[in-house]
Amino acid sequence: MSPMVGALSLLLVILAGLAVLPFFGSGYVVSFSIQVFMWMALAGSWNLISGFTGYVSFGHVAFFGVGAYTGALLITKAGWHWLLAGLAGSLPAAALALVIGYPCLRLKGPYFAIAMLGLNEVVRALVSYFEGFTGGGSGVSLPPILSIVPVYYAMGAVAMAVTLLTYRIITCQFGLRLLSIREDEMAAEVMGINTARLKLYAFLLSAVFPGIVGGFYAWYASHVEPLSVFPLLTTITMIIMCLFGGKGTVFGPVLGAGLLSVFQELVWARFLFVHQAIFGALIVGVVLLMPRGILGVLQERYRLPRTI
Amino acid sequence: MTSVQITGTMLFQLVVSGLLAGGLYALVALGLSLIFGVMRVINIAHGTLLMLGAYTTYWLFALAGMNPFVSLVVSIPILFVVGAILQKLFVHRVVNAPELSSLLLTFGISIFIANVAMLAWSADYRSVEFLTGSFLLGPIALSKPRLVSFCVALALTGLAFVFLHRTKTGKAIRATSQHRDVAQVCGINVRRIDLITFGLGAALAGAGGSLVSVMFAVYPEMGQVYVFKSFLVIVLGGAGNYPGAFFGGLLLGLVEGLASLFLTAQLSEVIAYILLVIVLLVRPTGLLGGRA
């Protein structure tokens, strides 16, 4: 019981620290933290579908982008409060997940990954095309944001929600069943597990949060445009963060997002021109040397429960 | 927004330029298809290899004044070696791993190479001003660089087929792609075949790059669009169906051309995607049949 208590109190201390951070940190620190929370939520969401079921969503940023546009349009055209508009970003993201997940989750392996990759490109093209509604390539400008502190808490709450949900899932049979799909879908199906439905549920859950994060991001960035909210690199970044921390674990995405964000911030500040190349090398390194991620390795070596 | 009357001439002109583009897609996609067929690896770095081929041609042209089509004899072997090295160092470790590993690994390789290229050669757009202008056939303009590239692409694709069907190594590659385990049991050195296949795939991408360089700008991220297109071609033609890749390429060029004529360039991508999903769902073995 004692290590459990220790871990819990550590967690509480960290949470308390984060809760008061905006009162001490500079605008830059708060802004940086918002982006770290954003990555935690995104990496955690990706984990829900891909870490658990093994279906690689290579276009997850589509949900983020759709959420961002929803938020932006609700704020500018309908005059909604940003918090509500951000939360509303989850709805079209879920709708998109339903429409695309229903047919595409039947595709296996690389075909699903490529279909998702294409999805992102298509959503971006459509957003650009329906110019009257979305502003096309010039995007949507929002009123300037006066304080980013509320966004800090909102984004933090989403990151926490994703993590708690992941914990909840992993400790119930739903989570085990998702894992069984990853391990051997056919065997799971033959054992009476309705894999199609479970995959769709997981996909929906994993789309909802990027939608919300996107909505908040729109408010935070004060501007959305197709190129800035649908980049493939965002998907890759969330994947690599999740992988680095440990896919299929609770705190893997959190750890991965935190460490890599700090790392990127430092590298990018110091080594201006090589940081992208370093990122590429990092991806190769993670895939080849530690595909299980930090927590995955610890889990295996020290037989830690899946709930770390 | 557009109020263009579509005429027969335009239609014909677009069909022609669609097919010209398609020939190149076919060549590039064949490389991806070989790698995918043999190793089940989607090589996201395929476009980057194409870029390296394009730069090879560019530099030979800019520094030594070499004819870009002649430079194929340099870019093909160079890219073969690059491909083989990548296979030897990295890719072979993920051949039997879940697809996430190979997707990410090749993506990582791709941004690494592209950014090193950017450091070395800057992000500037460069071009090989070799053949410019067009042959005029009445109202139809046949772009010189595209026409010649198309013919060369066709010839190279043909050569690749001859290699696959007539040589021992080529046959071994086809056998491995049809049944990896059986091929192994039959005494084929699968590791060696992987190496050759990746080299060959990279060489085809490089050749594609050399040909692209006479038509479009050369820059470090030029290859990105070709990865998705190539995959689309594979799906249309059927995975593991190499002649399918050829017809898939032509088909994609045609569909893109027509979509951008009747709709807009932006929507042609959407049409291509819808086509992809439908084919995957309705005929997962590709329009021309292949291995599921």
Add this chain to the structure above:
Amino acid sequence: MPDASILDIRDVTKRFGGVTAVNRCSLALTPGKIYGLIGPNGSGKTTLFNCVTGIEPRDEGEIRFKGERIDGLKPHQVARRGIGRTFQIIRVFPELTALENLLVVTREPFETARRKAQELLKFVTLERLQHEYAGNLSYGQQKLLEFIRVLMTDPELILLDEPAAGVNRTLLNELLAAIARLRDQGKTILIVEHDMKVVMGLCEAVFVLDYGEKIAEGPPGVIQTDERVIEAYFGR
């Protein structure tokens, strides 16, 4: 007596491209018995299993389970009606623990399921390894785990695809005893097996497939002397 059959396969055909893997195959199983399904390699035994469990939808014919049509159902729907199966190649969930491998498949409340899972683990003497990842277990242990995973859902009909392959003598005897006990509990079992001793010792009736067609059926003793069967196995 089709009504009394628990599984009734009628004229089932399955083709792959130009190859007919199962050809107008019919067989009926009476509840509470152990059946064998034998035939040379590639004779369509596993394909037939796949058709029954919905993995590969049959092209023609009918499959009834307890009188109800099950052809056309998805695998999980077939499973939920009470058909469990194992695979020729082991398909445990390697990164789930032994215990989780069992818990994942039931639809019972957690505590009941847990108790049942632990009983089953004890039944095959794997309780010590319940928190070990299934992928880390030995081949034989995985085989046992896969076997008891089928039992977690209490199926009435169990299809076993080569349960004895690669299992050592001691383990095999335990396994055979367990299968016999299941029969005594009223379950119906259909076994694909190459080990003739197993088939002969355990099965009450045997079906023989060759090139996708059923060429013989009957008690093991009779089958062993059937000319067509001998021909199928030893060439014609």
Add this chain to the structure above:
Amino acid sequence: MKRHWFGALLVAAMVAGLATSPAAQELKVGASISLTGTYAKPGKYTQEGYLLCEKEINDKGGLLGRKVRFIIYDDKSEPPTAIKLYEKLITEDKVELVLGPYSSPVTNAASTVSEKYKKLMMATLAATTSIWERGFKYLVMTISPAEVYLEGLVDLAVERGLKTIAVINEDTLFSKAAAKGTIELAKKKGVQVVFHEAYPKGTTDFSALLIKIKSLNPDVIAAGSYFDDAVATTRQMKELDVNPRMYGVTVGGDLPEFYQLLGKTAEFVYGSSQWEKSLPYPGIKEFVANYEKMWNREPVYHSAAAYGGCQIYAEAVRRANSLDSDKLREQLLKLKVSTAFGDYQVDERGFQIAHKMVLHQWQDGKKVTVWPAAVAEGKPLYPTPPWQRR
């Protein structure tokens, strides 16, 4: 492995800490510029303009008696990165003045940060009107708006009695505004717009677009472009034998690289520019000479705009004798000057109303200013001969 990681992080953090520790006397000026990514090329010219400005201010004894130091980061041509960087510049580096980044999209994003912290941003390279329609108080514009980039092309077309125009543009903030402005100008002057279509950023194959245009055979083709697409459209017009009587592009046609890449194909192409080194602006000769000395190459308009905007900002600081944003704004709104970059005056929104565009044409490998008449170096070569006869 893990220990190395943390060690590396720690060292990096310390280095970062040292590098940004404040030097008391310096007046810090911050900006992010696209040094990598799509806008890298014009971004580089922008940076060079800023650094020349920094050097000259310091050579003349600095500002308000203090040396100035420019802190410039790379925003990778990404608006979100620019947001983070301006946040860092203002709250961590504690810069006292901010200069704008390169391009409209990035400025659009970055200006929300300066507005939030009430730091006056001198936006040197943003030309899109809509940025000044957001009601920001602390944002001042240096260059002419996108909408008038091709005014010269339309003007010359009208002079020659041309009747039809086709407009294409990259689907991004600036290019769209440029196309929209061109269309409105054309309509106002009685030129019929027969075609308008946007293409996504990153397009390399313009066949379909050009084939459609070819079938309409317009007198004029106007492209709201950046550099890469301008080069590609020009090449492909030749390949598809599209022969308008006049053809002009917004950005790209003015860079020396345009001719370097295209050679003779670039002949007769019109390009618009915010600035040319031949223009009769005060101090322009010195600027060009100093720039060439410092960077070993000719300045282009991006360099001049960055330099000019920076000089105007410095002038406002001197006149206000303060770094207070409200006082600076007051000065900048009433300032009316001409620098090496040309005329400067803004309205109450901070929107540029005095600066003038020019149009040039590539003639025999030289960029010849052909519009407006008052500053023209030569006459436009007209009409453009068909490709087959060049």
